[in-house]
Amino acid sequence: MKILIGIPAFLLALFFFAPPLSDAPTGFDNKSNGLVDDATHTADQVKFDEIEQLADGLGPLYNAQSCRECHQSPVSGASSQVTELRVGHNGPHGQFETPSIPIAHGTEVITGRSLVNDRAICPNAAFPDKEIQERVPDTENIRTFRLSLNLLGDGFVEAVADQSLTDLAKQQCKNSHGKICGQVLFVPVVEAPGQMGVGRFGWKDQHASLLSFAGDAYLNEMGITNRLQPDEVTKICNTVSEPNDTPGPDGLADIDHFARFIRATKAPAPDAQLAGGAVAQQGRALFEKIGCATCHVAALTTAPAGTKINGGTFTIPSALGSITFHPWGDFLMHNVGTGDGILQTIPEHYGRKVFQQMSGYLSKQDFESSRNKIRTAPLWGVRLRPRLMHDGASLTFLDAIARHRGEAEQVTDKFEKLKPAEKEAVFAFLRSL
Ligand code: HEC
Numbered sequence: 001m002k003i004l005i006g007i008p009a010f011l012l013a014l015f016f017f018a019p020p021l022s023d024a025p026t027g028f029d030n031k032s033n034g035l036v037d038d039a040t041h042t043a044d045q046v047k048f049d050e051i052e053q054l055a056d057g058l059g060p061l062y063n064a065q066s067c068r069e070c071h072q073s074p075v076s077g078a079s080s081q082v083t084e085l086r087v088g089h090n091g092p093h094g095q096f097e098t099p100s101i102p103i104a105h106g107t108e109v110i111t112g113r114s115l116v117n118d119r120a121i122c123p124n125a126a127f128p129d130k131e132i133q134e135r136v137p138d139t140e141n142i143r144t145f146r147l148s149l150n151l152l153g154d155g156f157v158e159a160v161a162d163q164s165l166t167d168l169a170k171q172q173c174k175n176s177h178g179k180i181c182g183q184v185l186f187v188p189v190v191e192a193p194g195q196m197g198v199g200r201f202g203w204k205d206q207h208a209s210l211l212s213f214a215g216d217a218y219l220n221e222m223g224i225t226n227r228l229q230p231d232e233v234t235k236i237c238n239t240v241s242e243p244n245d246t247p248g249p250d251g252l253a254d255i256d257h258f259a260r261f262i263r264a265t266k267a268p269a270p271d272a273q274l275a276g277g278a279v280a281q282q283g284r285a286l287f288e289k290i291g292c293a294t295c296h297v298a299a300l301t302t303a304p305a306g307t308k309i310n311g312g313t314f315t316i317p318s319a320l321g322s323i324t325f326h327p328w329g330d331f332l333m334h335n336v337g338t339g340d341g342i343l344q345t346i347p348e349h350y351g352r353k354v355f356q357q358m359s360g361y362l363s364k365q366d367f368e369s370s371r372n373k374i375r376t377a378p379l380w381g382v383r384l385r386p387r388l389m390h391d392g393a394s395l396t397f398l399d400a401i402a403r404h405r406g407e408a409e410q411v412t413d414k415f416e417k418l419k420p421a422e423k424e425a426v427f428a429f430l431r432s433l
């Protein structure tokens with residue numbers, strides 16, 4: 001008790017009664033972060049890992065048969081080397097236009113999406129003479145690959161208040177005297193029609209909610225229609241009625257299991273041994289000193305348990321409330337000179353229904369100004385990713401850093417002026433994350 005003498009009573013009260021802030025659990029052990037029990041988490045993972053077949057509604061156009069195919073290394077829910085392909089072209093006034101992709105010998109033209117699916121279910125036994133594979137027409141000369149992203153720990157990201165991200169953007173702009181100003185992008189929450197949230201998921205911050213993303217991915221990556229995305233991209237070769245994803249005996253559809261699986265994952269764990277070493281510690285200090293941490297933010301805190309998010313459809317549970325986590329990212333959009341020029345496509349990400357209703361509440365201008373911006377890549381788990389940046393085209397940390405221009409220009413210059421041993425220390429720090 002002796003050490004308490006002299007500390008004013010109100011400070012003591014604060015210490016004992018302020019809502020406890022704790023750090024997010026980390027690990028690659030396939031266990032729940034406390035949101036559900038481990039058995040439920042394992043059952044949700046089985047859904048995430050499941051290989052979909054024709055009878056489940058796979059396709060007609062798709063990229064892979066299971067979420068795990070692209071989100072797996074080192075465990076289900078993480079990232080992988082798999083990329084997806086997005087294309088488009090400039091219209092007469094320089095504006096982005098989505099591609100027109102003829103399929104089935106030109107009898108149908110796919111429009112309204114930038115994604116080009118790499119696979120198709122036919123020709124097959126039922127449709128031996130149908131051929132619907134998408135191919136990029138020569139006219140679609142804006143082209144990029146986008147690498148699969150890590151999902152581990154994303155429940156914490158979802159639970160950060162919109163206001164915290166808006167404040168972060170303002171603070172960052174102020175502190176850097178207007179040089180580094182992350183953009184907040186309000187996007188539709190698909191499960192809450194008419195409601196918006198601050199986008200934080202996807203390379204272009206295209207979603208605010210994990211359930212919205214799960215519905216988008218189930219349709220666009222796997223061709224499985226669901227209650228949030230009920231329209232097939234094409235009906236040719238389609239045999240299973242819509243929506244393909246229907247609720248099971250527990251009342252939950254697959255997309256609900258996917259969202260709960262992701263929400264219950266632990267955050268990526270740093271390499272404790274490396275992180276504690278003197279060189280990585282020096283690297284961390286340099287990373288912060290030269291300004292990398294302006295965008296690659298060390299810590300964020302979630303809103304308290306009980307807060308309603310996602311347009312009022314999700315209440316933050318105690319396992320995700322008032323938690324500090326270390327994503328090394330700000331989830332804001334920046335122009336670092338690497339933009340791929342491809343704008344978010346509204347019917348593709350939010351469904352045709354939202355597209356028809358959105359004109360009143362979605363700012364087209366906001367979207368257009370984000371065309372050449374990319375969300376700061378969160379660096380948690382980066383030691384486990386051999387390909388870097390949205391297109392996976394940078395294979396070393398040095399290459400990735402050298403590509404940072406635009407808003408990051410001055411920070412990159414400072415990095416380039418570091419002594420060789422100091423650069424090595426920054427790499428050692430990155431290898432510890
Ligand atoms: C063919 C590979 C592929 C499949 C299959 C796939 N994804 Fe993804 N996933 C990606 C890519 C690529 C991105 C980044 C997309 C972008 O932003 O353009 C991504 C991003 C995400 C994100 C955003 C993560 C973040 O932190 O920003 C979520 C959530 C997600 N996927 C969930 C799913 C779910 C759920 C499934 C199964 C229904 C699934 N994905 C299937 C490739 C895939």
Ligand code: HEC
Nearest residue numbers: 292295334338374375376377388389390400407408411415
């Ligand atoms: C102005 C904001 C900003 C600053 C400052 C910044 N970055 Fe980045 N960083 C980004 C963005 C945005 C991306 C994603 C770019 C892309 O994919 O095209 C990124 C990507 C990366 C990646 C690739 C990660 C992955 O998983 O693919 C690494 C590594 C990285 N940054 C390290 C650094 C280092 C080291 C510094 C300081 C020398 C730094 N960054 C400064 C915004 C920033």
